[in-house]
Amino acid sequence: MSENKGLYGIWLAVLGIAIVVGLITAVKLFSQGHGLFNANDVLIWTLPLGVYIYLALASSGLTLLAAIPLVFGVRKYEPFAKRLVFLAIATLVGAFVSIGLELGSVFHMIYIMLSPNFSSPIWWMGAIYSVELAVLLVKFWKMHTGDWHSGFSKFLGTASFILALAAPLMIGSVFGITESRVTYFGPVMSIYCLLMAFLSGTALFILYSLVVNKVTGNGVPAELYDEVALIFTYAAGVVAVFTVLKYAIESATVVPEFLVYRQFEHAFGTVGVFHTEVLLGLFLPFVLLLIRSVRKAAGGKIVASALILIGTLLMHMEILLAGQSHPVGPKAEQFPGFISYFPSIWEILVFVFALAIMLLLYTLGERYLKLTEAPE
């Protein structure tokens, strides 16, 4: 017990230090500017934006998973519901930290409300995620106070589900309506983001729950996790098929932009013809999950979900970077034909800050908010 207390203290201290460093990073960014990032006028969006997409999508995935008990009434999953909603909130807060530090003039955010542009997918993305956060907070409060099944509480669950469906589609359309970058263009990005959201949200939930179970000895029946692991396997399968199709189309086309794109789409290297992150972060865990004994073992679930969590981040980063690796139009006069990238220490600290805030919320929520309670 005292050993656990000691570890808990160390954990909080580590998070505290990370948050202090994150606050220093925020001050530094808003006083010196985003020249501290290894971004430029060709490679415009880098790690902080990738982290935002990753966490925001994972949050949507958690909300979608929560809809199984809260919207579709599968009551045996109710012991997961409160934790899922809480994780969705905390993960979304982490996403907001990352996007907040990515923006150049966060103090002008008031114009999002005063001067909204309804034709902008960025506006809709911001609006939907803001409303989703508010809805999730109220929903969580309702659940915390024992109101799971009132009309209003159910409405909140349904609303959060619809918002969690819409938000990834909107993130995808931020890229999908970009005429200037054909490799992003089209509805495929929206569908991809929605599938990735569900996959990463499920992975995050399984990994987090099993780690917490190990540490705290939580009493949710193990067979329920086996069922979630099966859903997780299906999700991984769908994303794997979609990814294969995406790469098949990309590698078969002779549209000039794709020919250029193909030169740059190996940010994390390849193993044979496969992208490393896809092979190790999607196909490998999918194959592992197909093996029944691995899927049923806690260790198997942890390894598969951890691989997918890392894989989905790298897959988002690769898509983000590859589409921006070469200059558009006259920018080729000032920049080389290919921009290489490794995040600066400040970008890494933004990532650390977002994660630290998210993990602190997870930790405090787990300790004080009875996340595994369910209605009678």
Next chain:
Amino acid sequence: MPRYAMVIDLQRCVGCGACSIACRNENNVPEGIYWSNKITETVGTFPNVRYHYIPTLCNHCEYAPCVRGCPTKAMHKLENGITMHDPKKCIGCKYCEFNCPYGVIYFNWEAPHKFWRDKRVEIKDGTASPSELVKEVGGKAVPYYNPERDATLPGIRPKGVVEKCTFCDHRVNLGELPRCVEACPADARIFGDISDPKSDISALLGKFRPFRLREQIGTNPHVFYIRGYNPAAYQPTKGGV
């Protein structure tokens, strides 16, 4: 209400870059940022090579992706067709820059005109520091600061926001030409109202078949290029045999 557009005559353009230098001075453009720029290309194998030079600037597209995508309407269209930017509303999301098919929008990654803020002197007791020089000549941020730019846009855009060509709207409002048009020694730039069939640019667009950059994506850019320059000659043959 006029609809402004520009024609660039590539046969007249000599690629001197006066447009870009004039633009920098007129709009107090910081280093690393190019409201007026160029696309150059060398094609072929020596001795059969050719060189293309295409001056570029914001295309003030009718269906501007930057305007459509801006979440706060910081990037917006004026009635006269100019694509304008309001730094006060800009949240620095850079989506306009990401979304621009022409690579003409830039972001202020740090406080602009870093060189002129430097307090260090090159030779102690011998030369002034850049910041002292700015102070001495009464400039604002740069010694060559143009206060006229302040009329419709902050003369110096702060860090954390984007910036781009405005067709020198502050000059156009006064009935003057954009500075790049004024400065062109070869009169290769023609500016005017495309909705007026009697304007010079309407006449040129009727006379010469223009092209525009990336027309196929449907943005309807309002910078038109006419006449290519190529002095090369070749020996006539019968079918190249």
